[in-house]
Amino acid sequence: MTVQTLRNFLKLESSSGLLLMGAMALALLCANTSLAEIYHGFLRTPVSVQVGTLGLAKPLLLWINDGLMAIFFLLIGLEVKREVLEGELTSLSQVALPGIAALGGMVVPSLLYVWINLANPSVLQGWAIPAATDIAFALGVMALLGKQVPNVLKVFLLTLAILDDLGAIIVIALFYTVELSVLSLVLASIAILGLIVMNRLGVTRIAAYMVVGVFLWICVLESGVHATLAGVVLAFAIPLRVLDEQGNSPLRHLEHSLHPWVTFGILPLFAFANAGVSLGGLTLAELLAPLPLGIALGLLVGKPLGIVGFSWVGMRLGLVRLPSGVSWKQFHGTAALCGIGFTMSLFIASLAVKANGPEVFDAARIGVLIGSLGSAVGGYLLLRQSARVSEKGAADAVEKTS
Numbered sequence: 001m002t003v004q005t006l007r008n009f010l011k012l013e014s015s016s017g018l019l020l021m022g023a024m025a026l027a028l029l030c031a032n033t034s035l036a037e038i039y040h041g042f043l044r045t046p047v048s049v050q051v052g053t054l055g056l057a058k059p060l061l062l063w064i065n066d067g068l069m070a071i072f073f074l075l076i077g078l079e080v081k082r083e084v085l086e087g088e089l090t091s092l093s094q095v096a097l098p099g100i101a102a103l104g105g106m107v108v109p110s111l112l113y114v115w116i117n118l119a120n121p122s123v124l125q126g127w128a129i130p131a132a133t134d135i136a137f138a139l140g141v142m143a144l145l146g147k148q149v150p151n152v153l154k155v156f157l158l159t160l161a162i163l164d165d166l167g168a169i170i171v172i173a174l175f176y177t178v179e180l181s182v183l184s185l186v187l188a189s190i191a192i193l194g195l196i197v198m199n200r201l202g203v204t205r206i207a208a209y210m211v212v213g214v215f216l217w218i219c220v221l222e223s224g225v226h227a228t229l230a231g232v233v234l235a236f237a238i239p240l241r242v243l244d245e246q247g248n249s250p251l252r253h254l255e256h257s258l259h260p261w262v263t264f265g266i267l268p269l270f271a272f273a274n275a276g277v278s279l280g281g282l283t284l285a286e287l288l289a290p291l292p293l294g295i296a297l298g299l300l301v302g303k304p305l306g307i308v309g310f311s312w313v314g315m316r317l318g319l320v321r322l323p324s325g326v327s328w329k330q331f332h333g334t335a336a337l338c339g340i341g342f343t344m345s346l347f348i349a350s351l352a353v354k355a356n357g358p359e360v361f362d363a364a365r366i367g368v369l370i371g372s373l374g375s376a377v378g379g380y381l382l383l384r385q386s387a388r389v390s391e392k393g394a395a396d397a398v399e400k401t402s
Helices: 003-031 036-043 060-086 092-116 121-131 135-143 151-175 182-200 206-223 229-237 250-274 290-316 328-337 342-352 358-401
Strands: 046-051 054-059
Touching: 003 036, 003 135, 003 250, 003 342, 036 060, 046 060, 054 060, 060 151, 060 206, 060 229, 060 250, 060 342, 092 121, 092 151, 092 290, 121 151, 121 290, 121 342, 121 358, 135 151, 135 328, 135 342, 135 358, 151 229, 151 328, 151 342, 182 206, 182 229, 206 229, 206 250, 250 342, 290 328, 290 342, 290 358, 328 358, 342 358
Parallel strands: none
Antiparallel strands: 046 054
């Protein structure tokens, strides 16, 4: 990844993070005012697509969560493939620290959630909710500090979040699959085989991959496996190193084209559609109930504890080292920002506990919002304080030498 590419990526993600905050605030405003009926009615709007006798009919909310989020996962897949082949994930030395940190950031909050909810087995399937990181939101908060944050920390956060997303993809595929349709899986397998053949033959037309990808998405949607995973499979088939007639990499071209649409359109729309939880009549007892408490503490405490703890053990074993020019306080602040689960946590919550009823889902969303906002404030304050300490240390050093 070139310096300019990194800067452009961070600029897009940071701006999207700030937009996500606005979408969340707007959703909460709509859900807790006289606009609530209009807001929920909008999300229940029936939308159908039909060709002949074949058709799909779903409420708008499900089109957003199952359809538009598949495009988001397509972008994640493109980023992961590019980083593995040419970017920050090409060598073990590059991926070691963020890899160990990402593992700790998934394991510890999940265990904390399970421990708090042991007496509530009906929601234990939500163990992965606090294991996610919202890269756009986290980078948006980090962007508020500007150049006070070393660039190496931004690369670390970016790499960790990509690995975190990859972990989320695996978790969704393994643990959030309902009853399977054999016929749909067979048709999906044929579509995947077609994508592989196209890749091996050097097909560079993105439109051809998209046609097969839409068919794959429909098959996966009907199979019982979550439809968003079709986006990841499609992404891995898009060629990176085979150039088209204009001399462009199809993967890079598609990633560049999708990024603004996802960051400024799909993610804010998803946040608006899923963050609108009613806070009316909310009591302290409800906030401290095991489900929201497990999610909030998993994000606020478990996430940074897992990242810092696993990284420290890795350093003690000589497997990894702290990035050059980064202090432990800066590292702690970055780990705290990784507790901003928001869009990914809300997405996993919709898969894990939404079937338990609207009250349970609302409790999960409240836990996500509290944990994410607390992590945003805590990470920002830690990074801001560490920046001031660094500036003071530099000023003192200059004064001594003068």
